[in-house]
Amino acid sequence: NNNNNNNNEFGDCHFVKFLSLSSEHSSSPGASMDDPAGGPSPTGAGNSLSLKHKAKSLVTLPKSLLPSQTALNCAMEEDDASMIGFENVISEELEKLLRASGGGECDKNRIVDFNLNMSLRNAMEPFLAVARIRREKARQAVFDTLDRVILPQEPHAIASRRVSTSNEFSFPIGSSYGVPYPTLRNESSFLYDVDSFPLESILAETLGVEDLSKLHLDHPLKKDKGRLLATLQNRGRRRSFHRCFDSFVTSQVIPLLHSQALSGGVFYTNRHQLQRGRAQSIVYRYQAFPTINIVRPGECSTDPHCDMAQGHSIGNISYHIPLTATFGTNALYAESRPGREDWHPLAARSPGLGFRYDGARCLHFNLKNETNVTRVSLNFRIAIVRAPEVSTVHGGREVIEYDPDDQLCCPELLGDEFSRDNPGFYDEVVVNVGDVPRSFMPGPIAVKRRGGISVVG
Numbered sequence: 031n032n033n034n035n036n037n038n039e040f041g042d043c044h045f046v047k048f049l050s051l052s053s054e055h056s057s058s059p060g061a062s063m064d065d066p067a068g069g070p071s072p073t074g075a076g077n078s079l080s081l082k083h084k085a086k087s088l089v090t091l092p093k094s095l096l097p098s099q100t101a102l103n104c105a106m107e108e109d110d111a112s113m114i115g116f117e118n119v120i121s122e123e124l125e126k127l128l129r130a131s132g133g134g135e136c137d138k139n140r141i142v143d144f145n146l147n148m149s150l151r152n153a154m155e156p157f158l159a160v161a162r163i164r165r166e167k168a169r170q171a172v173f174d175t176l177d178r179v180i181l182p183q184e185p186h187a188i189a190s191r192r193v194s195t196s197n198e199f200s201f202p203i204g205s206s207y208g209v210p211y212p213t214l215r216n217e218s219s220f221l222y223d224v225d226s227f228p229l230e231s232i233l234a235e236t237l238g239v240e241d242l243s244k245l246h247l248d249h250p251l252k253k254d255k256g257r258l259l260a261t262l263q264n265r266g267r268r269r270s271f272h273r274c275f276d277s278f279v280t281s282q283v284i285p286l287l288h289s290q291a292l293s294g295g296v297f298y299t300n301r302h303q304l305q306r307g308r309a310q311s312i313v314y315r316y317q318a319f320p321t322i323n324i325v326r327p328g329e330c331s332t333d334p335h336c337d338m339a340q341g342h343s344i345g346n347i348s349y350h351i352p353l354t355a356t357f358g359t360n361a362l363y364a365e366s367r368p369g370r371e372d373w374h375p376l377a378a379r380s381p382g383l384g385f386r387y388d389g390a391r392c393l394h395f396n397l398k399n400e401t402n403v404t405r406v407s408l409n410f411r412i413a414i415v416r417a418p419e420v421s422t423v424h425g426g427r428e429v430i431e432y433d434p435d436d437q438l439c440c441p442e443l444l445g446d447e448f449s450r451d452n453p454g455f456y457d458e459v460v461v462n463v464g465d466v467p468r469s470f471m472p473g474p475i476a477v478k479r480r481g482g483i484s485v486v487g
Contacts, residue, residue, distance in 0.1 A: 116157050117330030117398040123153045139358040139401055144373040157334050161393050164339035165203070172344050172443060176208050179432055179442050203369035210345045210439035211414060213294045215388035217366050220286060222382060227278040229408065230353040230381040236271045237261055242406040243354040246326035255324055275320055279410070280459055283349065284314050287412065288461055297463050300416065300436040309464035311417035315444065317410035318457040325360060325405040331396040337411070338390045341447030345439030346411035348389025352378040353406045360405040364394035415439045417460060
């Protein structure tokens with residue numbers, strides 16, 4: 031469908047949550063930008079970190095970077111039925127519990143405890159059953175992909191043993207078999223400086239509202255949301271927010287993730303790479319523009335699901351950044367690990383707190399927002415893969431030699447519906463591990479280049 035819609039700026043993006051890119055605009059001379067603003071320049075973490083943009087960058091943002099209709103959170107009619115069913119069932123059950131306990135309106139702002147209320151769990155079960163089945167189908171697709179990769183690489187006895195176990199679903203949902211960097215998937219929170227990365231204030235300015243949490247007061251109608259977010263279709267108006275977001279990911283989120291990966295020894299798990307004894311180039315693939323979720327009072331965003339079942343790569347690590355207060359029924363609820371089903375909110379009192387979790391495998395959902403606060407949040411994903419190297423064994427081609435013990439994501443698992451249907455959905459940053467520092471000057475040195483931004487330690 032994408033080939034038949036070259037003249038359509040939005041394209042045909044089924045299930046795509048944020049980007050709709052047109053390659054005819056991306057190479058336009060008018061797509062270049064001035065120096066980044068709205069946040070500090072991307073920086074590294076320590077003198078041993080060398081970080082640069084591999085694909086497009088802030089210098090060459092494509093003119094056609096526009097949110098799709100799904101990204102504007104204007105769900106299609108056929109999607110409304112499933113979401114309304116979930117939100118109404120849970121909302122009615124919560125109302126019954128509220129009346130039975132004699133609680134008031136303030137109780138709607140409290141955390142919903144699904145573990146103590148069996149009636150709530152019973153009401154959720156039909157929706158959870160569907161989500162579990164979809165997750166298992168997506169997991170089996172991962173096993174099938176690994177089987178195709180393993181067979182040419184390993185002796186027949188080892189390969190057949192791996193294949194037979196995966197095909198028989200012998201691995202429980204909590205197993206780390208086939209899961210890249212399992213130690214980086216534990217749910218965690220982190221703080222960031224709202225003065226350095228004013229995501230909330232810049233987005234509010236971009237949308238033309240004073241307070242994101244009170245957005246529903248001036249924009250109460252369903253169609254208002256589409257009109258409001260339509261401002262992101264204007265390249266000039268969304269530029270500051272995009273710059274701030276890109277700076278936030280490349281100078282805050284990725285260096286933090288990189289330091290945790292280093293401390294966990296994640297990069298030193300490929301025997302082929304270790305035998306060469308050279309510096310490694312690690313690619314961090316991140317969502318180029320975030321999914322913006324706006325859930326006004328009385329609305330619901332999604333029913334139980336995991337990202338892997340919606341076409342995302344199992345290599346993705348999910349990030350949730352609330353830009354308004356999130357609590358009670360307006361928060362995102364998730365399980366801490368796949369299959370645990372210990373639903374809890376990712377709550378924040380104000381901007382400055384972000385969450386990292388295994389959204390690819392962990393089921394998560396939103397409830398009907400019964401609070402008087404609009405929840406605005408950003409969601410994006412990051413995957414880690416080794417940069418391909420020129421191989422003399424493979425005729426000089428660039429390859430990544432597969433090692434079943436390698437904790438980084440293999441290229442075969444990295445591809446997903448979003449990268450295939452929208453080449454600009456993800457951007458990439460390269461981090462060189464093991465390089466000798468060029469100098470011992472404190473702090474990173476940012477060097478602008480035509481194709482991107484390079485940060486040299």
